[in-house]
Amino acid sequence: MSETPKKKPGTLARLPRGFVDRDAAEIAGVNAMLETIRGVYELYGFEAVETPAIEFTDALGKFLPDQDRPNEGVFSFQDDDEQWLSLRYDLTAPLARYVAEHFDALPKPYRSYRSGYVFRNEKPGPGRFRQFMQFDADTVGSASPAADAEICMMAADTMEELGIARGDYVVRVNNRKVLDGVMEAIGLGGDENAGRRLTVLRAIDKLDKFGPEGVKLLLGAGRKDESGDFTKGAGLDEAQIEKLLLFVSPSENYYYSVPVGDQTRLIDDDADVEVKEIPLLRDLFKGDVRAYYDSLGLLGRWGHLLQDSPVGTAAVHELNEIVSLVRASGYGSKRIRIDPSVVRGLEYYTGPVYEVELTFPVTNEDGLVVRFGSVAGGGRYDGLVARFRGEEVPATGFSIGVSRLAAALKSLGKLGAEKPVGPVVVLVMDRDQVAEYQKMVSELRAAGIRAEMYLGSSGMKAQMKYADRRNAPAVIIQGSNEREAGEVMIKDLVAGAEAAKTITDNAEWRAARPAQFAAKRGELVEKIRELLAGR
RNA sequence: GCAGCCGUAGCUCAGUUGGUUAGAGCGCCAGAUUGUGGCUCUGGAGGUCCCCCGUUCGAGCCGGGGCGGUUGUACCA
Numbered sequence A: 001m002s003e004t005p006k007k008k009p010g011t012l013a014r015l016p017r018g019f020v021d022r023d024a025a026e027i028a029g030v031n032a033m034l035e036t037i038r039g040v041y042e043l044y045g046f047e048a049v050e051t052p053a054i055e056f057t058d059a060l061g062k063f064l065p066d067q068d069r070p071n072e073g074v075f076s077f078q079d080d081d082e083q084w085l086s087l088r089y090d091l092t093a094p095l096a097r098y099v100a101e102h103f104d105a106l107p108k109p110y111r112s113y114r115s116g117y118v119f120r121n122e123k124p125g126p127g128r129f130r131q132f133m134q135f136d137a138d139t140v141g142s143a144s145p146a147a148d149a150e151i152c153m154m155a156a157d158t159m160e161e162l163g164i165a166r167g168d169y170v171v172r173v174n175n176r177k178v179l180d181g182v183m184e185a186i187g188l189g190g191d192e193n194a195g196r197r198l199t200v201l202r203a204i205d206k207l208d209k210f211g212p213e214g215v216k217l218l219l220g221a222g223r224k225d226e227s228g229d230f231t232k233g234a235g236l237d238e239a240q241i242e243k244l245l246l247f248v249s250p251s252e253n254y255y256y257s258v259p260v261g262d263q264t265r266l267i268d269d270d271a272d273v274e275v276k277e278i279p280l281l282r283d284l285f286k287g288d289v290r291a292y293y294d295s296l297g298l299l300g301r302w303g304h305l306l307q308d309s310p311v312g313t314a315a316v317h318e319l320n321e322i323v324s325l326v327r328a329s330g331y332g333s334k335r336i337r338i339d340p341s342v343v344r345g346l347e348y349y350t351g352p353v354y355e356v357e358l359t360f361p362v363t364n365e366d367g368l369v370v371r372f373g374s375v376a377g378g379g380r381y382d383g384l385v386a387r388f389r390g391e392e393v394p395a396t397g398f399s400i401g402v403s404r405l406a407a408a409l410k411s412l413g414k415l416g417a418e419k420p421v422g423p424v425v426v427l428v429m430d431r432d433q434v435a436e437y438q439k440m441v442s443e444l445r446a447a448g449i450r451a452e453m454y455l456g457s458s459g460m461k462a463q464m465k466y467a468d469r470r471n472a473p474a475v476i477i478q479g480s481n482e483r484e485a486g487e488v489m490i491k492d493l494v495a496g497a498e499a500a501k502t503i504t505d506n507a508e509w510r511a512a513r514p515a516q517f518a519a520k521r522g523e524l525v526e527k528i529r530e531l532l533a534g535r
Numbered sequence B: 001g002c003a004g005c006c007g008u009a010g011c012u013c014a015g016u017u018g019g020u021u022a023g024a025g026c027g028c029c030a031g032a033u034u035g036u037g038g039c040u041c042u043g044g045a046g047g048u049c050c051c052c053c054g055u056u057c058g059a060g061c062c063g064g065g066g067c068g069g070u071u072g073u074a075c076c077a
Helices: A024-043 A092-101 A145-161 A176-185 A191-205 A207-219 A238-248 A278-284 A289-305 A310-328 A402-412 A431-446 A460-469 A480-485 A493-500 A506-512 A521-533
Strands: A054-056 A076-078 A084-087 A110-119 A131-140 A169-175 A222-224 A230-232 A255-260 A263-268 A274-277 A336-338 A352-363 A369-380 A395-401 A424-426 A451-453 A474-477 A487-492 A516-520
Touching: A024 A110, A024 A131, A024 A145, A024 A402, A054 A092, A092 A110, A092 A131, A092 A395, A131 A145, A131 A402, A145 A169, A145 A310, A145 A336, A145 A352, A145 A369, A145 A395, A169 A176, A169 A310, A176 A191, A176 A238, A176 A289, A176 A310, A191 A207, A191 A238, A207 A222, A207 A238, A238 A289, A289 A310, A310 A336, A310 A352, A352 A395, A369 A402, A395 A402, A424 A431, A424 A460, A431 A451, A431 A521, A460 A474, A474 A521, A480 A487, A487 A493, A487 A521, A493 A506, A516 A521
Parallel strands: A169 A336, A424 A451, A424 A474
Antiparallel strands: A054 A084, A076 A084, A110 A131, A131 A395, A169 A352, A222 A230, A255 A263, A263 A274, A352 A369, A369 A395, A474 A487, A487 A516
């Protein structure tokens, strides 16, 4: 007795960082979300296909892990036969493997969708986890910008089906080849400048985060963050920076151009009216380059700036086609727009890239207002399947970050974050009557009503607390009194809680026993059904 | 990875110039109430003061190192 009982050391109940448990409310909410997304994709004619969570490491397009840091970025391990395997870090690379493996049997173009967990071995942050869910849709085997346009429209539809209002999100579109063309134009072409091009692209990607001033620093000498840490810049000169910023500065005018006869006409994005012809405009603004570009809108400006670059010109044409396709279907610039700051995945994208951004302020768990930013993204990856086959296979697709989007929907109140209604609980009043209680449960279950018998060993008060905690709609009480009368006592917990709000006195509370009624034992199922139907 | 801030009960946090047995609120469990959720009251359980080393007669507090968390930044297939 004198000895204090030492607590056994035991195993620490803890989760590695970047991983989360999901409770019933969360699962229900996300499942509803997945069903909604699936509905939109099916409507667009996409079909389901799934691949496993583990692939050969090289199939994911990842270099083999080196000895010292085999898990840098990707969770990897060696199989019995010493081949390297990895947990997938996205759903696109595995799809490319799938398509390549079943190429002859698949209809092409091949539209498919899939959802699942992906894994990244990196530092987690707010809204960033090491295991998270993605929902992808891809079209493989079509090089047409119509395939890209379709994905963008589907992305917009998905957001609205999920309850995000028009104007609270935007699908931003860019083209990797446009960026390549610009690099060339400022003298950053060629293999020897590959490293600097990367730095420049990354700087442009930060445009909406740091603004033009911050990007200017990153393109030049470098930038210091608020903790005092310094990020080295791209080291461009004033003229190059000026040109780049002119190129990527957003335009108030969302025009796109359509050929009419041998002329090109500008069409206003939203109003869908013809504006003016380019040759006229060029004369009008002679001498004022900025004003001229502004009047052209983004695509007009780009077309002009890139007129000497074949790649850039082709890219602008692609964007023009995407825009005119989505406009023709009624998707205005509030929903889908060209945005110069979209860079994305620096590795495998080869053409149009897109990103879905939420534009409304989100209040996080700590009550702070944060910009939520990107919840989905994708683009064209014509080279990915080619890694498995000799020939290039054009493909485009996008990926929704389900976990992130779920958090945003929760903040909007569009995700059922309510605790799901629990089962009807049959209390155990007398231990020797367990068989009878179990029979009640069976009758309810046979009638399709969620029900359970209390399986613990505590007294009635604890059983009531249990039912409360389960969010049970009702409990069934049968003690000796009721049993002798051939009855059961049914207590409506929701109505009871409501009634109790006005009772402050303890004696009254105990005497009142609100919202409960006796029913004949034979009418149990019927009465419960009525009670639940009243909800 | 780099930089800043922070680690005391399940949670949120007090804790004096370094000094006896480390506290509060909330939550949890039980009783008041033979068989009724809430309120109230009473009682109870719950601590490696993140870890290790050092300084000291003495460390939750001071010093060094590590680990963990968080924020910014980098990376993001």
